[in-house]
Amino acid sequence: MSLKVENLKVETPKFKILKDVFWEVERGEIVSLVGESGSGKSISALSVLKLLPENFKISGKVEVDGVEPLNLNKKELSSFRWEKVSMVFQDPSSSLNPLLTIGEQIIEPMLYHRTVKSKEEGRERALELLKLCQVPKAEERLDSYPHHLSGGLKQRCAIAMALACNPSYLLADEPTTALDVTVQKKILELLKKLSKTKNLGTLLITHDMGIVQEISDKTYVLYGGYTVESGKTEEVLANPRHPYTKGLIECSPKLNGGVKRKLKTMAGNVPEPSEEIEGCPFHPRCPKAREICRKEMPPVVEEREHKFRCFFPLLKE
């Protein structure tokens, strides 16, 4: 039982955004999807739910417990989005409707998808979910509007709403980026708890390698529309084989030995999808690039569960 993306490609009429992305989340685990801004993290998650603009062409394979969402019709997709895979967006304001109370927003999908029989039953379930998501004074909050709540509380309510129809998988797109550090920690603890108690498979999209280390079982690193490295988080962080992953680790305060060591920055920027780069998209920034890297895209190398895409991988320490 897993949510699996293989050889995922996304094209606009003008350029290719995703070229070959793969990642997989099993029930009960938390998987991180990392990479700098513009690497294709959100687009790959939105593809699973077919939430991209109409003129974007999605191809490749997406499979969720044997179902292929890319082949579903509108009606099937609507239940798939709530009952199988749901999403929490980076900014809770984009998940929550300012005109409805928190209770109304959680109960509505339950009634629509008939996971409850009446409004009263929905209210009870919504209350349970708010409590599960550690929303204080949950009963009162059911009747609050989003603007009554702090950012952290809004995000908890958005998570509760995503759980309304008891999905198997949750796509959490930078759910803590807009929050301060202490609130961030609590939300991450909540996601950890949900993955265990509800056997939820969670894809956590983040920039922050500290979060990756703290919370995830597996990690996938994206660059320029490709998955460039993946494996168990411990292994990827201890033994990065792709120079890009190593660069991300060296730029992270938590993983780079704290404040005592000077933090590195990575030269250059993530390529825009409209830039056609021949060969490996990382070669213009890569300290190890040679002739072949400028001409060909390296194939995926598999060393048991650890995969990477580099002609000259870093040696194991």
Ligand SMILES: Nc1ncnc2c1ncn2[C@@H]1O[C@H](COP(=O)(O)OP(=O)(O)OP(=O)(O)O)[C@@H](O)[C@H]1O
């Ligand atoms: N609607 C769109 N039209 C054209 N290009 C787009 C659109 N949405 C995203 N892109 C481009 O696709 C690329 C990948 O975008 P995506 O939003 O997946 O990045 P990301 O990894 O989630 O970045 P961030 O960390 O900033 O959220 C970016 O270069 C972006 O400019």
Ligand SMILES: [Mg+2]
């Ligand atoms: Mg994004």
